[in-house]
Structure formats: structure tokens, C-alpha cells
Amino acid sequence: NAGVTQTPKFQVLKTGQSMTLQCAQDMNHNSMYWYRQDPGMGLRLIYYSASEGTTDKGEVPNGYNVSRLNKREFSLRLESAAPSQTSVYFCASSEAADSGYTFGSGTRLTVV
């Protein structure tokens, strides 16, 4: 049982480059989320998908786009990376908003 799988684990981008972070879960969860974690700032929600076919903005959506490809997969795209997007990104899934999250192992992104 893999849980939530994120790729890649590490990435270095130059300013202006684009990339897509991939996330897949095998627990048949309805909801999926993308968070970024910065020192002293906790976990901040970028985008979420409450169910297949829906996506909504979170607290810090600027500079990002998402796609809920199917029930299993939820990707995060940076169209034009900026140094302010240097962070650790976590994907998570849950059965519902009032059930615990399962997090992926994270992607450490550096934008230079």
C-alpha cells in the first residue's frame, strides 16, 4: 500500500522555467490537496480538490495551477517559476474535509 506518492523529490529550477509536480494516491480518497511549507509559516494551502472534477483555490494560489486528472491523480504546475516559490511542497489526500490527511513525502523545490 503506497499511500500518497509524489514526484520528483528534489528539483532545481531557473527563474522563469516551468514544471509539474505529480501526486497520486491509492486509497480511493475523494479529496486531494497541495500545500507548501516554509520555515515558521506552517502548512499553507495552495489548491485543493474536494472531489474528482472540482478544484478550488487555497490561501496562496498565485503562480500555480492544478489539474485533477482522475480520482487518483492531482498535479501542481508552476508556469513561470520565481525564487519566492522556493519551498517544500506536500501533496495530501483525505476521505473528506473532516478526516485525517495522508501526506506524500514532499518535493524540495529550489528556484534560482
Added chain:
Amino acid sequence: GENVEQHPSTLSVQEGDSAVIKCTYSDSASNYFPWYKQELGKRPQLIIDIRSNVGEKKDQRIAVTLNKTAKHFSLHITETQPEDSAVYFCAASQAGGSYIPTFGRGTSLIVHP
């Protein structure tokens, strides 16, 4: 929207002591309160949760208490061990709809051997 405050930001204890982390929330409609533990370089993991119809829940050395009137909830760790050293996050959310959990900023717990 919901606002979750978590204190302290850093907590240092000796092995064997107890540790208490407190969170307050602003939205009285919140009814689900999970706690996550994140070890250095690892992902956050759910360690215990409580719903608003329960005042206290225990799981071995950890417990969570909830005071709905005061809108605060706490994580209690007894007989701390070095492996308890981690960052702990609280969160608050509401059943139904697309109400998304709001996280506290985290508490770094350091347990000295």
C-alpha cells in the same frame, strides 16, 4: 474564515517530563481537530484526532483535550522520549461541504535525554 493559533512555537523538555501544546480556534462551527507529527525531513503524519462530541481522547502516551466553550484544544504527551522530538501541528476543520482544515504554525518539541 477559521484562524488557528498554536503555542508555544518551541518547547524544550527533559526525557520523562510531560509536554503540552495548546491551540485556539476562532470558528465555533469547527468540529474536527487533528494533530500531526513531523519529524525532521519527513512528511507530517496524523497521530491523534478528536471530534467536538468528545472532550478527551487518549492513545497510549498521547492525549488530546477539547474545550468547545473556550474554543481551544491541547495535545498532551506524557513520559516524553527523545523520539518524540519533532514539529507538531494542530488543525481545525468542519464536517461537510468543502470546509478545508486550517493548520496552526507548528510547535518544535525537543526532548533532551
